[in-house]
Structure formats: C-alpha cells, structure tokens
Amino acid sequence: EDQVTQSPEALRLQEGESSSLNCSYTVSGLRGLFWYRQDPGKGPEFLFTLYSAGEEKEKERLKATLTKKESFLHITAPKPEDSATYLCAVQARSGNTPLVFGKGTRLSVIA
Amino acid sequence: DSGVTQTPKHLITATGQRVTLRCSPRSGDLSVYWYQQSLDQGLQFLIQYYNGEERAKGNILERFSAQQFPDLHSELNLSSLELGDSALYFCASSAQTGNTEAFFGQGTRLTVV
Numbered sequence: 696e697d698q699v700t701q702s703p704e705a706l707r708l709q710e711g712e713s714s715s716l717n718c719s720y721t722v723s724g725l726r727g728l729f730w731y732r733q734d735p736g737k738g739p740e741f742l743f744t745l746y747s748a749g750e751e752k753e754k755e756r757l758k759a760t761l762t763k764k765e766s767f768l769h770i771t772a773p774k775p776e777d778s779a780t781y782l783c784a785v786q787a788r789s790g791n792t793p794l795v796f797g798k799g800t801r802l803s804v805i806a
Numbered sequence: 807d808s809g810v811t812q813t814p815k816h817l818i819t820a821t822g823q824r825v826t827l828r829c830s831p832r833s834g835d836l837s838v839y840w841y842q843q844s845l846d847q848g849l850q851f852l853i854q855y856y857n858g859e860e861r862a863k864g865n866i867l868e869r870f871s872a873q874q875f876p877d878l879h880s881e882l883n884l885s886s887l888e889l890g891d892s893a894l895y896f897c898a899s900s901a902q903t904g905n906t907e908a909f910f911g912q913g914t915r916l917t918v919v
Contacts, residue, residue: 727906738808738896738910739849782849786906793839793862794898794908798848 697722699797701783707803708773716768716800718783728766729794730759731782739782773804809833812897812911820919824885827914831878831899837861838880839900839908840872844893855880887918 700719708714720728727746731739743752745761752759756777758769768781780801784794809832819825831838840852851864855874866872869887874880884891894915898908 729907731910736894736913736915738810738912740808741907741909744907784849793851793854793864795851796841796849 697785697787697795699783699785699795701781701797701800703800704798705801705803707805708770710774710804710806711772713769713771713773715770716781716802718766718768718797719764720766720783720785721764722785722787722795724788726786726788726792728761729784729786730757730766730768731784733780733782733799735780742781770802773802775804775806778802778804808909808911810897810899810909810911812895812914814914815912816915816917818917818919819887821887821889823887823918824883825887825916827882827884827895827897827916829880829882829897829899829911831880831897832909835899835901835909836878837900837908838874838878839898840866840880840882841896841898842893843896843913847893849896852882884916889918892916892918 698721702717730742733739743759748763760767780799782799784796811830813828836857839854841849852866854862872882894913896913898910900908
C-alpha cells in the first residue's frame, strides 16, 4: 500500500530562520511526488512536481528535492506569509491513479 | 484561482438528510477526484472519474456515490448523513497526459447537525 509520512507535524520558525520539511514515502513505482500548500479552510495549492531521484525544483523561498525514499521542502529565510500547512503526495506509476497524501506539516513563521 | 469550481461553499444539514456537492473541473481536464478532509485528518481519497467512467475507488462509504456527466462536471452525493460526515470535501482535476498534478477547488464545508 502506498504511504506518505511527513515530519515534523508542526514547525515554528522565526522570520528568516531557514529549515526543512521531510516527506518519506513508499510507493509501488513512483510516477510523481507532489508538494502542495494549504491555508486554513482553503483548497490545496499546487507547488511542485518531482519525478525522479536527484531532481530539484525552486519557487521563491522554497526548494523541493527528491531521493528514492524521501523528499525535502527547504524554506530559506521564511516570511510570515509562508505560514501554512505543507502537504506531500505521491502518485504510483500505474497511470492516472489518485494522489496519496501525507497529513502535512503545519508551519508557523513568527515576525 | 485553480480553475476548479465547487458549489456550494458551505452546507449545513441535519442527520439523516441527503446532499449533493458539485464540481466543475478545469477546462480540458478529464479526470476528477473527490477527497474528504476531517479535523486532524489528512486528505482521504474517495473516488476518481475519468471522462465519465469510474476509474478508482478509495475509502468511500456505501452511503456516498458520485458521477461524472458528459460535460465533465461531477457530483458527489452523500446520503443518510451522520455527525461524523462533517468535513471539508474537495474536488480536484487533472489532465490525462503530460503533467499529472491535480488542481484543487476551494472545497465545500459540510456541517451535519
């Protein structure tokens, strides 16, 4: 069974204090690993897709990396507006299958 | 704006009742997914439709059903509602080929009283 575990559950950072969120996964052949941002009461907002080990993607203060067993979301010099829950999901290679999500990391950035 | 539209945004109903949630996918997307998100729970996959046909089923209760219409919009029907069905229900859509990421709507918050 495909599984995603995210850590930590919650993270509190001072503005400008860089850190990383972890996503460990087991999947029967990875088609893609996805990162989303979710604000309270809102729908998840797509951030990145990673397809193979060694791949990296960047967007503003966020950088996602992928290995064969886990992915990291690095947040550099975060700002209060980066506060949100960050969700990781995997999709198996057997085409058009649904995304399996982790429970997320709730990030709070304090000014 | 993801391009996925869900209605209604909020729904309050009594136990035992039946409701219908509606989703319009992004233009051109053939796949529609329904997810449930309860307090302190992750996104739980319910069901997927592709071009009108059921493609995958997750932890969907027998009291719940869905369909995708020829114009590709989808409806999730929840019946014999219980207090525990109170949750956020999200619809997402994706294209068949190329990028496989799913884009989510803003959700319907269902409260069963």
